[in-house]
Amino acid sequence: MVRRLRAAGCVFAEREADLLRAATADPRELDALTARRVAGEPLEHVLGWARFCGVRLVVEPGVFVPRHRSELLVDLAAAHLRGGDVLVDLCCGTGALAAALTARVPGLTVHAADLDPAAVRCARANLPGAHVHEGDLFDALPGHLLGAVAVVVANVPYVPSAQVALLPPEAREHEALAGLDGGADGLDVARRVIAGAGRWLRPGGALLVEVEQRQAPAALRAARAAGLDARTATDEDGDTTALVARRPAR
Template sequence: MQEHAPPLTFPALVTALRAAGCVFAEDEAELLLASAADPAGLAAMLERRAAGLPLEHVVGWAEFCGLRIEVDPGVFVPRRRTEFLVRQAVALASGRAVVVDLCCGTGALGRALASSLPEAELHAADVEPAAVRCARRNVGGRGTVYEGDLFTPLPRSLRGRVDVLLANVPYVPTEDVELLPAEARIHEPRVALDGGGDGLDVLRRVVAEADDWLAPGGSLLVETSERQAARARETVGSGGLTARVVVSEELYATVVIGTRPR
């Protein structure tokens, strides 16, 4: 007669997660316990997490701006620091704003902004098919998600009408990608991480077209690193936008905002 392993207890989960190198083992153990449908499912989740999969891929969702965002395997996980970018966008937007979320990943940014501005018109796009499928579930009826490279799949009718352009572009320099934690380096798409030689290649492509898509007074918002902030600001300014840098010490977040003159 086959013997079954006893159900995993909270202390056992914490011990196993700590052994796997999880810094916040207690918090993760609570989340795994709350997410598992049964003991077998819990054991499988622990095995996947201990093998190095991002916690959000294991449980299938991430909390972002107070929302539960579905996260599929192989899709970029929304970072808590990016909530600062959303806050800046909400402060700039009007109730009926036209919003575009480029490099949308799970669609978390656009969904969060639309939740704060229920009358906003939301459009989102990503080049990764898996991300697009995930984003369509998260955005639901709040907006439309397109598959394609940057502005390419967007309706031409949006040209000159976009009030808020969120572009959470990849900004890790190519040579630094290998220095990222294994969770990101192995389990997230490289196209969502690698920003080219100096980390600003995708930003340059966005800036080259942003002025054509933004409405007068509309703003482009991008996240960057502290050490890239000055160059990112120069890049945004080179596209004819009035650029400034805002920083959150709390979230360790740096955002560049470029506004099209009225």
């Protein structure tokens, strides 16, 4: 099995083999799972789960697999949250950001939204007790949240359309295009989130959106044009950039 996985380009073949063996005791099923992985399907889709910030998450085939680089959004958002606050996770996918934050900050009221029915199913499984909505960004949320949200986190699609073809095959062939393609400059969805956030955030509330470093100046301009106080933050390795925008306290 390790030889098959390594020949298919799996860098951590031994670790993947252990995970696949742990998934089933049926030799035929194990062979089928291995064949799916060798064919290029993401390991998380093959196993049916992913781990993010120490939380194990259900992941269906076709659903965006949470990336470790998005842990920056969790770290930043946690600093703005207290028990009892309202958290909104837009473009939630599996609900990874909200799941990690509820594990870190107990007592949150969580609303999450995504357009993809498969993602919504995953998020509902991963966010017991949360309100998970199928719909388009803020349009999916109940009106009583207007002006009451402490934090909005959004791992929006931000790959420029022309660069989608350059993504690794695991992403471009096995994840929904809507979860990857951010339009001409990658900021189509981000701009919509930024433009709408002020109505939903409470005074002093924060919006956190993952972007590419080169997109940061345009994202800052959009946030300031929307009346938000904005800055960017980068992780220690410089691999992840986030927009941090706040509704003025007054």
